[in-house]
Amino acid sequence: MTNETCSGVNTLELLHQLFASATHDASAAMCRWTSGLITLSLDEVREIPLESVCSEVDVGDDLLTMVVLSLEGNVGGVMILTFDNHNGRELAAALLGQEVSTTEEWTDIEKSALTETGNILGCAYMNALTRLINVALVPSAPYFIQDYGASVLQQALSTQAMTSEHVLICRTGFHRQGEELNWRVFFVPTDAMRDTMAEALKSASPGQFRQHEIHHDKTEGTALRPAK
Amino acid sequence: MVFSTVLKAKMDKHVGMGQIVLASGPTHLTAVLGSCIAVTMHAPKHETGVLAHVILAQSSGRNSPPGKFADTAVPEMIRMMEAAGAARDDIVARLAGGANIFGRPGPLQIGNANIEAITQILKQAGIPIKAEDIGGTKGRRVSFDCQTGSLTIEMAGSPARVLR
Numbered sequence: 001m002t003n004e005t006c007s008g009v010n011t012l013e014l015l016h017q018l019f020a021s022a023t024h025d026a027s028a029a030m031c032r033w034t035s036g037l038i039t040l041s042l043d044e045v046r047e048i049p050l051e052s053v054c055s056e057v058d059v060g061d062d063l064l065t066m067v068v069l070s071l072e073g074n075v076g077g078v079m080i081l082t083f084d085n086h087n088g089r090e091l092a093a094a095l096l097g098q099e100v101s102t103t104e105e106w107t108d109i110e111k112s113a114l115t116e117t118g119n120i121l122g123c124a125y126m127n128a129l130t131r132l133i134n135v136a137l138v139p140s141a142p143y144f145i146q147d148y149g150a151s152v153l154q155q156a157l158s159t160q161a162m163t164s165e166h167v168l169i170c171r172t173g174f175h176r177q178g179e180e181l182n183w184r185v186f187f188v189p190t191d192a193m194r195d196t197m198a199e200a201l202k203s204a205s206p207g208q209f210r211q212h213e214i215h216h217d218k219t220e221g222t223a224l225r226p227a228k
Numbered sequence: 229m230v231f232s233t234v235l236k237a238k239m240d241k242h243v244g245m246g247q248i249v250l251a252s253g254p255t256h257l258t259a260v261l262g263s264c265i266a267v268t269m270h271a272p273k274h275e276t277g278v279l280a281h282v283i284l285a286q287s288s289g290r291n292s293p294p295g296k297f298a299d300t301a302v303p304e305m306i307r308m309m310e311a312a313g314a315a316r317d318d319i320v321a322r323l324a325g326g327a328n329i330f331g332r333p334g335p336l337q338i339g340n341a342n343i344e345a346i347t348q349i350l351k352q353a354g355i356p357i358k359a360e361d362i363g364g365t366k367g368r369r370v371s372f373d374c375q376t377g378s379l380t381i382e383m384a385g386s387p388a389r390v391l392r
Contacts, residue, residue: 148367151327
């Protein structure tokens with residue numbers, strides 16, 4: 001993906017604005033889902049060299065609990081929601097209104113609480129993407145995985161790796177009442193999705209997505225900030 | 229960016245996606261794998277080993293780092309081993325990885341294609357596969373001992389196993 005649009009604006013900057021808008025939608029959905037407990041912020045949109053991607057995005061060789069959604073079709077991608085085990089358990093307990101489980105195995109209801117969280121976030125992101133590229137996106141049902149974070153991210157990156165030595169990753173962080181949580185969302189688009197987004201961004205103006213820029217609000221977590 | 233590395237001092241080295249690293253003696257090369265495959269070659273008489281973290285099966289003529297694709301990684305690994313003094317008929321391979329983590333049919337299922345390609349290319353190159361731990365639906369964390377050639381594999385929820 002070239003870094004310049006026709007108007008000379010940096011593509012990554014526009015993508016950042018786009019995903020900030022998507023993150024706002026996702027944050028609002030998450031805020032509703034968790035009764036105001038959890039909000040999101042966009043950490044970064046980056047192109048990273050393949051060989052160092054896992055270390056650069058801080059997904060090492062630790063075991064993580066993840067919810068994965070695939071976008072079916074050529075113009076697609078993968079969204080991965082990651083937690084360490086403890087944080088995943090805490091979220092499930094908060095959503096289910098119960099004590100944090102201490103058993104080794106996750107129960108079906110705990111898994112279900114997390115996959116539903118992935119579903120809500122995924123749909124919010126996909127809706128925002130659809131508005132940009134004007135292509136109908138069909139997400140898979142979310143599925144629950146416990147594995148090495150690097151293993152899952154690596155498989156998600158494989159289609160981009162086919163044609164590029166760098167991969168595009170969008171990373172989102174979570175906050176609970178201002179405190180940063182060890183949860184992340186990664187969105188990894190396919191090559192065709194990258195191209196489609198780049199094409200759509202060519203006609204975008206520099207401030208097109210800025211009206212959806214996110215800032216944190218102490219009471220509501222996130223709010224829209226009008227474009228200046 | 230460095231895609232093919234020769235280590236001379238004793239150390240542990242992580243091998244990233246698409247990289248190839250060669251080392252001699254008590255050095256451990258590590259990688260975390262999903263659908264990717266760790267292809268290792270070892271020359272027992274020479275106590276030298278090389279690990280490639282292969283991402284995809286076929287380069288189709290693309291000008292990419294050799295470790296990225298099976299069809300370019302294997303010849304580069306053989307070249308590096310021979311350049312380090314290993315005899316071709318002393319070289320053996322061990323494989324790990326090639327999982328289908330997303331666990332269902334679809335465009336992201338490339339583990340099987342990687343396994344087939346590497347097995348075929350090694351056969352054509354006359355490099356025997358001494359041991360392998362491939363396929364399945366779980367990621368792997370591997371550590372390759374360049375002195376002994378052993379490949380230690382950890383999978384989530386399973387005890388570690390060693391391919392000797």
